[in-house]
Amino acid sequence: MAFMRIHYFSKTILMMSTMNVLIPQDIQQGEEIPVLWLLHGGGGNENDWVKNTSIVRYAERKRIAVVMPCAGYSRYCNMKYGGDYYDFLSRELPEICRHYFPALSAKREKNYIAGLSLGGSGAIYLGMRNPERYGVIGVLSASSIIPLESLRAKSAGGPQPPGGEGKKSVNMLNFGVENTDDLKGTQYDVLMYARKNIEEGKPLPRVYHAVGTEDHAYPVGLGLKRFFEGFPGNPYQYMMHEAKGGHTWEFWDEWICHFISTLPDFERRENNGAD
Amino acid sequence: MALIETEIYSQCLTRMNTFYVIVPDPGKGVVDRSGKYPVLWLLHGATDDYTAWQRFTSIERYVNDAGIAAVLPSADISFYTNTDGGRYFDYVTQELPEICQKAFPISALRESNFVAGMSMGGHGTMKIGFSLPENYAAMGIFSSANFIELMPTVEDGADPRFPLYMVREAVFGSWDISTSKETENDMVYLAKKASESGKPLPKVFGACGTCDSCGSKEKEMFQWMKTLDNPYDCVFMESCGLHDFEFWDKWLPVFMQWLPIQAKAAENA
Numbered sequence: 001m002a003f004m005r006i007h008y009f010s011k012t013i014l015m016m017s018t019m020n021v022l023i024p025q026d027i028q029q030g031e032e033i034p035v036l037w038l039l040h041g042g043g044g045n046e047n048d049w050v051k052n053t054s055i056v057r058y059a060e061r062k063r064i065a066v067v068m069p070c071a072g073y074s075r076y077c078n079m080k081y082g083g084d085y086y087d088f089l090s091r092e093l094p095e096i097c098r099h100y101f102p103a104l105s106a107k108r109e110k111n112y113i114a115g116l117s118l119g120g121s122g123a124i125y126l127g128m129r130n131p132e133r134y135g136v137i138g139v140l141s142a143s144s145i146i147p148l149e150s151l152r153a154k155s156a157g158g159p160q161p162p163g164g165e166g167k168k169s170v171n172m173l174n175f176g177v178e179n180t181d182d183l184k185g186t187q188y189d190v191l192m193y194a195r196k197n198i199e200e201g202k203p204l205p206r207v208y209h210a211v212g213t214e215d216h217a218y219p220v221g222l223g224l225k226r227f228f229e230g231f232p233g234n235p236y237q238y239m240m241h242e243a244k245g246g247h248t249w250e251f252w253d254e255w256i257c258h259f260i261s262t263l264p265d266f267e268r269r270e271n272n273g274a275d
Numbered sequence: 276m277a278l279i280e281t282e283i284y285s286q287c288l289t290r291m292n293t294f295y296v297i298v299p300d301p302g303k304g305v306v307d308r309s310g311k312y313p314v315l316w317l318l319h320g321a322t323d324d325y326t327a328w329q330r331f332t333s334i335e336r337y338v339n340d341a342g343i344a345a346v347l348p349s350a351d352i353s354f355y356t357n358t359d360g361g362r363y364f365d366y367v368t369q370e371l372p373e374i375c376q377k378a379f380p381i382s383a384l385r386e387s388n389f390v391a392g393m394s395m396g397g398h399g400t401m402k403i404g405f406s407l408p409e410n411y412a413a414m415g416i417f418s419s420a421n422f423i424e425l426m427p428t429v430e431d432g433a434d435p436r437f438p439l440y441m442v443r444e445a446v447f448g449s450w451d452i453s454t455s456k457e458t459e460n461d462m463v464y465l466a467k468k469a470s471e472s473g474k475p476l477p478k479v480f481g482a483c484g485t486c487d488s489c490g491s492k493e494k495e496m497f498q499w500m501k502t503l504d505n506p507y508d509c510v511f512m513e514s515c516g517l518h519d520f521e522f523w524d525k526w527l528p529v530f531m532q533w534l535p536i537q538a539k540a541a542e543n544a
Contacts, residue, residue: 008325016324018293045291047282072351073360075291081445082360162289163359173359190515 001025001060003050006100012092013072013083015096019093020046022066023101024058031106034064034266035091035097037134039071039115039122042144042170046070051255059262065104065237067097073162073170075144076122077188080176081168084121089132090126106205107256110266114138114259116252117217121190122211124207128193131202138259139209139224140252143217147184148231151223183229198235208262210255212245226273276300278329283374287366293346294325294371296379297338304342305538311382312344313536314375315430316411317366318355318392318399321442323406331520337528343536346371346380350526354422354446355399356460368403368410371512385475386537391415391530393523396460396494398422404477405465413478416524416532420483420492421454421462423447479509480533482526484516521523 002019021152024033036059038050044066049055059066067092074085098104105111113134115123120142143152161167161202171178176190183189195206207228221240228238241258279296304312315338328334338345339363348371353363359420376383392400397419404414405526426443447455457464469476481497483490492514499512512529516522 007324007330009322015322016326018324043284045293046280049292115410160289160360161359164362218394240359 001056004045004057008096009089010092012088013085015083017070018046019070020050020068021097021101022056022068023103024060024063026101027103030105030175032110034062034110034263035104035105036260036263037093037111037113037123037126038066038068039076039089039113039119040068041117041119043073044119049256052249053256054113054172055256058257059203062260062263062265064260064263065101067093067104069093071119071122073173075118075170076125076176079174081173082265086126086129089122090130094133103105108133109135109264112136112138112263114140114208114256115142116140116145116256117247119143120146125190127205127207128190128197131197131205134205136206136208136263139207139258140255140259141215141217141221141247142218143212143215143220144180145190145220146188147181148220148223148227150245151219153219162168177223187203188203194209194227194236198231204236208239208241208259210251210259211241212247212251214244214246215251216247218242238257276335278335279379281378281458283360285366285370285448286371288361288363288462292349292366294349295345296375296381297335297347298346298379298381299339299342299344303339303538304344307347307382307384307387307537308539309382309384309387310341310539311380311387313389313534314381315341315343315390315531315534316343316390316403317345317347318335318367318390318396319347319500320392320394320396321352321354322370324351325478326521330446330486332524332527337531340528340540341531341534341536342376343387343534344379345380346375346377351353351401352395352446354395354404354442354460356446358445360445364406369397371439378508379472385410386412386535388491389413390477391417391527392418393424394418394419401462402465404479405462405469406459408469408472408474408476411477411535414480415527416479416481416493417526417530418483418487418493418518420496422425422490423452423461424492426452439535457491466496466500466507467503470500470503470507476505476507479507480530480536481509481511482522482530483513484518484522485513486516487518487522489518528530 078084078086115251120139147260282293285292397416483493500507
């Protein structure tokens with residue numbers, strides 16, 4: 001497994017960014033490697049998954065590439081006061097990655113998006129807005145799902161304003177509002193896209209969801225479960241995994257491993273390029 | 276000489292931040308009277324990050340020749356200012372020095388701390404050096420000037436979304452940059468305030484290309500700094516050049532040779 005740390009310029013957010021990329025070393029001619037787009041949580045960066053889990057081992061076993069970008073203090077959206085991170089991650093980043101690493105598949109069934117906490121919310125947001133791009137969405141311990149955020153355990157509090165006490169909150173910087181439930185029916189409403197995708201007959205990604213029963217995100221998780229169970233016939237093949245656990249790397253290490261094990265296996269071609 | 280890529284959780288930014296530290300090898304370099312290496316805080320420009328100087332100049336060779344350490348922080352497009360997106364000024368001037376002085380053999384003495392940068396990093400250098408003259412012995416300003424005089428106004432045809440779209444409101448507090456006059460974002464104001472403060476003043480080195488649009492402004496500012504009642508010990512260099520790393524790579528080693536490094540006197544054997 002090659003581990004690459006890439007410094008590159010984003011025209012969308014107009015600055016340098018860094019990402020980590022894992023790619024199998026023995027790619028064959030013409031092989032299209034499946035890609036997992038793996039997002040970090042609030043206050044994190046591109047190194048979090050590598051430092052705190054055995055993602056390299058899990059990716060190697062499934063023979064997938066993993067792209068771990070950095071989203072700064074964005075909530076994976078086009079920020080009201082900040083960069084257009086949604087456009088950056090959903091449009092520019094895949095182009096950049098497929099340019100530098102042409103073996104990365106562009107096929108829907110070979111592209112998956114997942115994340116933990118804020119990154120889990122980002123994964124389902126990017127996935128539901130782009131159902132034709134991702135085959136599977138993995139949501140771990142997410143509580144920032146609009147418009148379910150108010151279900152979050154109150155004891156958890158919110159993130160500190162990046163500029164310090166009395167400065168704009170993370171919500172204000174991202175959305176221009178304090179209470180994200182007010183964003184119901186807007187471009188940030190994940191559930192709205194989930195409904196629309198069905199109504200418009202779009203291809204639907206499978207949704208994988210895991211959350212610890214001791215996590216402040218658990219009530220939001222139950223809300224998300226109720227939402228998906230409201231669709232007759234389970235069109236998103238939604239599956240929720242509840243287990244004893246909190247908002248911790250022990251939980252995410254265990255469940256990212258399980259999530260990757262549920263991804264499809266593709267047969268390796270034995271002959272170079274011969275179909 | 277080790278190039279150390281370091282990642283920390285910053286309280287001032289409420290998120291992870293990555294930076295480079297360059298440290299002389301055991302037995303190499305010069306140490307000051309505290310037994311630690313003098314250190315250059317080298318700031319990147321807008322849209323760049325901590326990798327810029329390392330990638331586009333021979334910084335390691337120049338640091339090696341000077342025998343000192345260097346820290347190359349990352350500050351997004353903050354202009355090294357405390358903004359709603361993070362307290363970048365506090366990060367670079369307080370949190371980062373505290374962490375680095377504990378983690379690496381770098382000096383905390385004023386005489387051994389130098390700050391320099393290009394473009395937005397030159398602005399950051401002025402902001403830091405003029406706000407905290409008691410913490411830095413020398414400054415290096417490459418291709419910069421008082422930014423509030425450099426930025427185009429909306430009337431000049433500045434596109435509100437590009438470039439540096441976050442900067443006007445997020446950093447300078449208003450689309451109307453003139454409201455920054457005589458505030459912490461006005462480098463002329465800060466330089467004057469420092470000169471009248473009675474605090475020791477850093478030595479200042481400046482360089483700008485003659486074909487760089489900020490060249491005349493930087494030159495004017497250096498001439499002005501010499502005319503103050505309590506003037507700066509400063510030097511301004513210019514040569515044919517643009518706003519690019521070809522120019523900065525040419526003048527960075529000259530600046531490094533100019534630095535007032537105070538090495539501990541060799542002990543008698």
